[in-house]
């Protein structure tokens with residue numbers, strides 16, 4: 673079923689895009705995009721045969737034609753028509769491994785990592801990708817960060833790399849509370865650890881002020 677996260681991802685897709693959903697699982701996103709004519713063409717892939725079989729079954733039931741690939745990231749996908757990739761619902765390490773082999777014809781990547789967003793932003797920056805926009809949504813007790821990434825070596829400031837470009841104030845207030853809770857538990861003698869978390873709080877206050 674389409675959840676809010678997948679709907680926001682879909683809103684980052686343009687009608688001219690030829691999209692592949694890497695790690696499609698049930699293929700809900702691919703089916704939604706195809707059914708509603710939200711992209712020029714749609715493909716779906718997954719590393720696990722069971723997931724891909726689920727995807728194929730759902731595609732068939734929706735009476736749609738969507739080519740699927742059994743593939744670890746881009747490894748078995750040889751299709752130069754594809755210019756946009758979605759990589760969502762995985763950890764930052766897996767996403768970065770997939771992006772290592774991103775073919776040149778992929779001009780746009782929509783990413784939603786389950787963790788380590790600052791690390792992911794910095795790694796993308798070092799690989800000369802540019803995060804054009806970010807949206808943070810709250811669903812079923814959890815925040816999800818969705819990034820629209822292009823190929824552009826544009827200089828970024830440290831606050832954007834650390835906390836992103838979303839304008840979701842509740843999210844930053846939530847991060848601030850988490851940071852306070854961590855700081856409260858650090859013994860006074862652990863000076864360097866305390867300085868690090870105090871700096872995070874200072875930076876979060878700057879981000880919140882900016883909204």
Ligand SMILES: C[S@@+](CC[C@H](N)C(=O)[O-])C[C@H]1O[C@@H](n2cnc3c(N)ncnc32)[C@H](O)[C@@H]1O
Nearest residue numbers: 694695696697718719720723743744745760761
């Ligand atoms: C939690 S599901 C996310 C499904 C959907 N993308 C979403 O965001 O709701 C993660 C999916 O990614 C697939 N996956 C994990 N590593 C992968 C890789 N290296 N290449 C392709 N698919 C991968 C898993 O098999 C699984 O179906």
